[in-house]
Amino acid sequence: MNKNILVTGSSRGIGKAIAIYLAKQGYDLTLHCRSRREDAEKVADEISKIGRSVRVLQFDIANRQQCAETLLKDIEEQGCYYGVVCNAGISADNAFPALTGDEWDSVINTNLDGFFNVLQPVIMPMVRRKSPGRIVTLSSVSGLVGNRGQVNYSAAKAGIIGATKALAIELAKRDITVNCVAPGLIDTEMVESLPLDEIKKMIPLRRVGRPEEVAATVAFLMSDDAAYITRQVISVNGGLC
DSSP states (O other): OOOEEEESSOSSHHHHHHHHHHHHTTOEEEEEESSOHHHHHHHHHHHHHHTOOEEEEEOOTTOHHHHHHHHHHHHHHHOOOSEEEEOOOOOOOOOGGGOOHHHHHHHIIIIIHHHHHHHHHHHHHHHHTTSOEEEEEEOOHHHHHOOTTOHHHHHHHHHHHHHHHHHHHHHGGGTEEEEEEEEOSBSSGGGTTSOHHHHHTTSTTOSOBOHHHHHHHHHHHHSGGGTTOOSOEEEESTTOO
16 A cells, blocks of 8 residues: 655755655655745656655645645545655744744744644544554754744744644554654755854754755654654754754
8 A cells, every 4th residue: 555645845945855755765745835836846746756646735734724625625535644744834033022923923823833733634534544654743953942033933843842742642542653853953945044154063063964864864753663653852953952
């Protein structure tokens, strides 16, 4: 039986790397994008060339109704997912005294509410499969130790860790594992404006990570070899914390 994995935020960066890595491991993919549909279609083309089945869904993970309608329709038409990777997220950095309500709400609504909006509709279909399943969420080093100028982002990512651990307990008896990957500084568009030379001095490995290194960790957690690993947070950060 082919195993299909939904990867949110898979049109670029870490999500793109995860989707392509999983395809190379033999999984079929359901890609997600909120905008930039053309980028998601390019990722789908790469996956098709690998020889795996792939489709693209477009919806906003901050929109609860849109999430439920899109995902339930896809499951009805295509079947249930073996696994879900909750990768999509945004940041809106600012010093806390200057942080606006919109900056707080948008980050919480997308990053943390998105956890509920994406996973809640798909959990019961996964349970009804009566087969092993995998859920991997993406947090951040900011969710583990906090970060200057990221009170909103750190709050959302810390919330994801707590939610992941609680959901893992609920689904363990169903043979569905739920784990979290917490990347550090990864070479994506999100870090292009940062003072990398200074930040690298704080990282024991003295370099930024590659998206493929995060993807490899996610792929392991999706595998049969990780069947006894659940409720864990795995940091991919070069020893930063």
